[in-house]
Amino acid sequence: MAIKMYSNNIPQEPAFSFLKNYVIGATHGFLPAFLPKLSALHSKQQFALAIILGDVFSSPSDSEDESKDEFIQKLLSGEIEIPLPTYFSVGRNELPQQIKDILESREGKDSGGEVCSNLFFLGRKGVLVTSEGVRIVFLGGREASGDEEGENVEGNTTRPWYTAQEASALKGANSADILVTYDWPANVDWNSKIPVPKAAEGGLPGKSRAVRELARRLRPKYHFIVGEEEVFWEREPYRNEVLEKDRERMALGGTGVGVGATRVISLANWGNKGKVKSLYAFNLNVSDRTAVETLPPNTTESPYVGLGNTESRKRPLPDTGTADEFPVEVGANGAFFWGDRGQSRDNQGIEYGRRGKRWRSGGRGHDNQPRPPPGPGSCFFCLSNPTSAKHLLVSIGTDAYLTTAKGPLTTAAINPPGLSFPGHVLVIPLSHSPILAHIDDAQSKKDTYTEMIRYRGALDAMFSSRSCGAVCFEVARPTGVHTHWQVLPLRTSLLPKVEDAFKEAAQKENYGDFVESFGDQLGDVESSYFRVWISGMAEGKWLVLAIKEREYFDLQFGRRVVAGVIGGGAEKRVNWKDCEQSIEEEVEDAKGFKDGFKEFDFTL
Known part of the structure; x- marks a missing residue:
């Protein structure tokens, strides 16, 4: 599943084309009355998931209904069953205290969590990709007033309001199958011939430009x-x-433009007296992310054209077909949860889609323009890339994730007998950034580094339990694509040789000298560097090598040095392409790692 407790349930490509999904209007405490209907519908239709909009529970001020507390207790104890994975966010009210208590008692409360079997609180904002591949972006609550924006709310995932900055941060998700918001988008009824019901006047959530x-x-x-x-x-x-x-x-030879059509649906509260429609079932095609979408005949132009600060159609499209014919590009197939700690700027600090002439080199036009680095949609390390190797995923946290390495340097034959799988893994931030310093939001940058360190510690503990230590290294370049750390197991008898091996290799290659760095002293450094950490080092210590600008640096330097320490034929595996595995071998090694890491995985 997609919530943190299920983050290791990495899916395979779905074998079916369409998924049936069910959306329910706010239940406002009437969930017990609705569940029998949901169970009956699910038994006939077999929905993949359900989403409840707005407030699921009664307002905390509705104290006259004593059955409310009884229902919540039965829900939490398992006496009341939810028939299928059902997700909800924040409405206009705070969650009941019993629900907040159960969420806070579980690990990973920053990302929401499991209330009871099959009922998941998503948090107030974030991204969810279900195990079936449905990509959902959600933003609960109403837009904050000026006074609310100034409150100290760090870590509060249940407050029923959001800031414009929080909404903007979610743009870093890049795409969505389903967007769920409490507020209505401003101007949504423009270009529409269908009037908003008059009963809505004064009773609707706000219309938000964010x-x-x-x-x-x-x-x-x-x-x-x-x-x-x-x-x-x-x-x-x-x-x-x-x-x-x-x-x-498309100018760089891309395969299509992610246009297509959006359907906007507002649902009434479930159980409303007027019996206005409060349920909506629909199908999603998640198995073919490049399928051409045929636009319905009643499709209108976007109500948002020419508004706000996002890109407008300044230039015509390349002559490759009509907009109707372009494939629709959607999100990833991996199972992960991402809060709003992503970023919407590229590795030059420029907002995606806003480069224009800033990409030009010396003002000489396209011939001398450097190619922009891949964005999240085509980055191998971004889970939003439909072609990323998701069968390598072994653990997904809130801000970072683990994958086994393609073409691992270490193997079961090289490792001690207690380590029956390669153990070569990558620790990768969920944010698309070439270096940690380019993650825009300071809190996001801090949280990402903290979780990467936590993963490194968990890996070290696992290797230590199997007569190994760990070596972790990183090549950081502002002109790179997506930063990551490589972590490899090493026999404990070889660990004392690693530091000298790196220092000697750097001297031999005229790279300069390693220096010691403590803590996250490189968090705001925008120059290039290589750093390495070895089991047993003092807490916070790294060995850091500055990479000289405009001088060659071997990207295989870390693998090459560790291979030299290992010996025994490891030198032949320096380049991952020389020791590529079959998909079957990669899947088997990923499973072996997950089984071995389970005891140490803090996301479970």
């Missing part, structure tokens, strides 16, 4: 919003805009 810009950037297939009371409204599908990043991708 939500509008989020929907505009993510271009979801479905955008669900809260209708409250008795408001059902389904807008005609609107054609999404072609953004600057699409034109850049």
Whole structure:
């Protein structure tokens, strides 16, 4: 599943084309009455998941209904069953204290969590990719007032409001199958012939420009919003805009533009007196991410064209077909949860899709333009890339994840008998950034580094239990693509040789001298460097080698040095391409690692 407790349930490609999904209007404490209906529907339709909009529970002020507490207790004890994976975020009210208590008692409360079997609180904001491959971006609560924006709310995932900055951070998700927000997007009814019901006047959530810009950037297939009371409204599908990043991708030979259409649906509260529509079932095609979407005949232009600060259509598309014919590019197939700690800028600090002339070199035009680095959609280390090797995934945290390495340097034959799998893994931030210093948000940067260190410590503990130590190294270059750490097991008898081996190799290659660094002293360093950590080093210590600008640095330096320490034929495995494995071998090694790491994996 996608919530943190299930983050290691990495899916394979789905064998089916369409998934049935179910969305329910706010239940406002009437969930017990709705569950029999949900069970009956699920038994016939076999939905992949359900989403409840807005407030699931009664308002905390509704104290006259004593059955509310009884229901929550039965829910938490397992007496009441939820028939299928059901997700919810924040509405206009705080969660009941019993629910907050159970969430806070579990690890990983930053990412929301399991309330009871099959009922998952997503948190207030973030990204969810289910095990079936459905990519959901959610933003709960209403937009904050000025006073609320100034409150200290660090770590509070249940407050029923968000800031415009938090909404903007979610643009880093890049795409969505489903967008769920409490607030309506501003201007959503423009270009529509379907009026918003008059009953909605004064009773709807606010219309937010921040939500509008989020929907505009993510271009979801479905955008669900809260209708409250008795408001059902389904807008005609609107054609999404072609953004600057699409034109850049196509200019570089990309395969298509992620346009397509978005359907906006507002659902009334479940059980409303007027029996206004509060349930919505629909299918999603998640097995073919490049399928051409045929736009419905009633599709309108986007209601958001020409508004806000996002890209407008300044130049015509390359002459490769009509917008209707371009494949729709959607998110990843991996099972992971990502909060709003991502970023929407590239490795030059420029917002994606806003490069324009800043990519030019010396003002000489396209002939001398450097190729922009891959964005998240084509980055091998981004889970939003449909072609990334998700069968290598072994653990996913809140801000970083682990994969086994392609073409591992170490093997079961090289390792001690207690380590029956290669053990060569990568620790990778979820944020797409060439170096940690380029992660825009300071808290996100801190949290990412902290979780990467935590992964490194867990790996060291696992290797230590099997008569090994660990070596961790990183090549950091601002012109790179997606930073990561490589961690390898090493026999404990070889650990004392590693530091000298790196220092001698650096001298031999005229790279300079290693220096000691403690703590995250490189967190704001924007120059290039190589650093290494070895089991047994003092807490926070790294050996750091500055990489000279405009001088060659061997990207295989870390593997080459460790291979020399290992000996015994490891030198032939310095380049991962020389020891590539079959998919079957990679899957087997990933399974072996997951089984061995289970005891030490803090995400479980």
